[in-house]
Amino acid sequence: MDYGRYVMYVMDKFVGGVGLRRGRTNINTLHAGDALDFWRVLYANKEEGRLLLFAEMKVPGEAWLEIKITNNELVQTASFRPLGLLGRMYWYSLIPAHGVIFGGMLKKLAKEKNRVLELKK
Numbered sequence: 001m002d003y004g005r006y007v008m009y010v011m012d013k014f015v016g017g018v019g020l021r022r023g024r025t026n027i028n029t030l031h032a033g034d035a036l037d038f039w040r041v042l043y044a045n046k047e048e049g050r051l052l053l054f055a056e057m058k059v060p061g062e063a064w065l066e067i068k069i070t071n072n073e074l075v076q077t078a079s080f081r082p083l084g085l086l087g088r089m090y091w092y093s094l095i096p097a098h099g100v101i102f103g104g105m106l107k108k109l110a111k112e113k114n115r116v117l118e119l120k121k
Helices: 003-014 084-093 095-120
Strands: 039-045 050-055 061-070 073-082
Touching: 061 084, 073 084, 073 095, 084 095
Parallel strands: none
Antiparallel strands: 039 050, 050 061, 061 073
């Protein structure tokens, strides 16, 4: 487990959230309704190259993560609807951590894509 995921796991468990205990419903496919660590899959369409996740971790607000491929470019968008001042403070305090976490996620996705392409050769 990488450091960023571990920190999120510990923070979520501390406040009574689901943490990473659920893992992944299916290792090969994703469908709407599936659990993916502390995310719930809202939309997954391989042909469209789009994945939309909803955070089920304990946060002062609601969080979504969208990953899509547009014009052969991977786009990752994190959205957060804060609940009051505490929600805003939470989101802004995590900006540095999110840069590391989401940047690492993109690097891993690109590395996995390259690995899969090499296997297909």
